[in-house]
Amino acid sequence: MHAETHAQAGTSERKAAALAAFKDLARDPGVPKPDPILVVDNVVRRFGGLTAVEVGHVEVQRGSITALIGPNGAGKTTFFNQLTGFDTADSGSWTFNGRAMNGVPAHKVARSGMVRTFQLTKALSKLTVMENMRLGAQQQKGENFFRALVPSLWRGQEDEITERAEDLLTRFKLDAKRDDFAGSLSGGQRKLLEMARALMVQPELVMLDEPMAGVNPALTQSLLGHVKDLREQGMTVLFVEHDMDMVRDISDWVIVMAQGAVIAEGPPGTIMSDERVIDAYLGAHHDAPLSESELTAQLHEAEAALEAEIEEETQK
Ligand SMILES: Nc1ncnc2c1ncn2[C@@H]1O[C@H](COP(=O)(O)OP(=O)(O)OP(=O)(O)O)[C@@H](O)[C@H]1O
Numbered sequence: 001m002h003a004e005t006h007a008q009a010g011t012s013e014r015k016a017a018a019l020a021a022f023k024d025l026a027r028d029p030g031v032p033k034p035d036p037i038l039v040v041d042n043v044v045r046r047f048g049g050l051t052a053v054e055v056g057h058v059e060v061q062r063g064s065i066t067a068l069i070g071p072n073g074a075g076k077t078t079f080f081n082q083l084t085g086f087d088t089a090d091s092g093s094w095t096f097n098g099r100a101m102n103g104v105p106a107h108k109v110a111r112s113g114m115v116r117t118f119q120l121t122k123a124l125s126k127l128t129v130m131e132n133m134r135l136g137a138q139q140q141k142g143e144n145f146f147r148a149l150v151p152s153l154w155r156g157q158e159d160e161i162t163e164r165a166e167d168l169l170t171r172f173k174l175d176a177k178r179d180d181f182a183g184s185l186s187g188g189q190r191k192l193l194e195m196a197r198a199l200m201v202q203p204e205l206v207m208l209d210e211p212m213a214g215v216n217p218a219l220t221q222s223l224l225g226h227v228k229d230l231r232e233q234g235m236t237v238l239f240v241e242h243d244m245d246m247v248r249d250i251s252d253w254v255i256v257m258a259q260g261a262v263i264a265e266g267p268p269g270t271i272m273s274d275e276r277v278i279d280a281y282l283g284a285h286h287d288a289p290l291s292e293s294e295l296t297a298q299l300h301e302a303e304a305a306l307e308a309e310i311e312e313e314t315q316k
Pocket residue numbers: 047050051052070071072073074075076077078079
């Protein structure tokens with residue numbers, strides 16, 4: 001994979017192709033797409049008496065950037081976890097590139113080309129940026145997590161993995177940080193590392209869980225550029241996000257979940273005026289998606305929390 005520049009301003013060919021694919025689609029939940037990379041049927045996940053996910057049918061168009069939105073507790077993260085093998089669905093089936101994926105463990109899902117990002121946990125924060133990238137590559141091999149850190153075990157693959165990691169770190173402007181602890185990165189740099197780490201498996205479908213959470217507004221454009229780049233390189237992107245400015249800015253299509261189910265789909269420009277979507281947000285006793293000032297306040301809070309966490313770590 002080579003370092004490439006951000007998608008140029010205006011509409012790229014890939015963006016135009018994605019928009020053309022959605023042009024005449026109905027706004028109905030589960031509407032068939034012209035060329036779906038992911039097709040989901042009847043996925044149910046219950047926690048005790050609570051049905052967290054109950055998705056009848058949904059398709060994700062290949063080569064598009066699709067947003068998955070919905071009020072808090074709608075089941076978005078649980079649904080991501082089912083699809084990527086990190087949690088087991090009670091029932092249902094789904095195919096990725098036509099291959100049945102239900103019951104497939106996470107590392108095999110990643111190896112087959114479908115990968116989700118993870119927020120940096122405390123444990124990962126104590127590893128260097130480069131070590132995090134190596135762990136990302138190990139998902140592909142399906143090997144024991146910490147084998148990646150034992151030089152004699154990874155030496156054989158070292159050249160290839162290191163080269164790919166360095167390429168990605170350069171592209172994400174993290175190359176100067178390669179030997180720093182991941183915990184010392186800023187909120188925005190952490191998000192870049194999460195994305196770079198997922199790309200170590202050279203996926204076809206990248207699933208991003210709240211790529212903008214905790215990111216300083218100054219870094220927003222750069223992050224958006226990187227997400228658009230994924231599509232420019234031919235990948236499909238499915239992302240969960242609360243920030244509606246981001247959803248409007250980068251998505252080609254929006255899927256809305258509420259109370260575990262897909263309740264509406266549509267283009268980003270008009271989806272928030274859909275009656276079903278308004279009802280879902282109001283019904284969840286939630287304000288409509290965050291306004292810019294609320295978002296800024298939330299971001300400041302998140303940055304402060306991250307700084308406090310880093311300080312706590314460095315004082316240990
Ligand atoms: N491990 C679990 N055990 C019990 N209940 C859970 C578990 N994980 C999720 N839930 C519940 O399932 C429902 C869906 O949660 P989920 O986190 O998937 O929603 P979400 O749409 O991602 O929400 P948010 O936008 O707040 O992240 C919620 O009611 C949540 O409390």
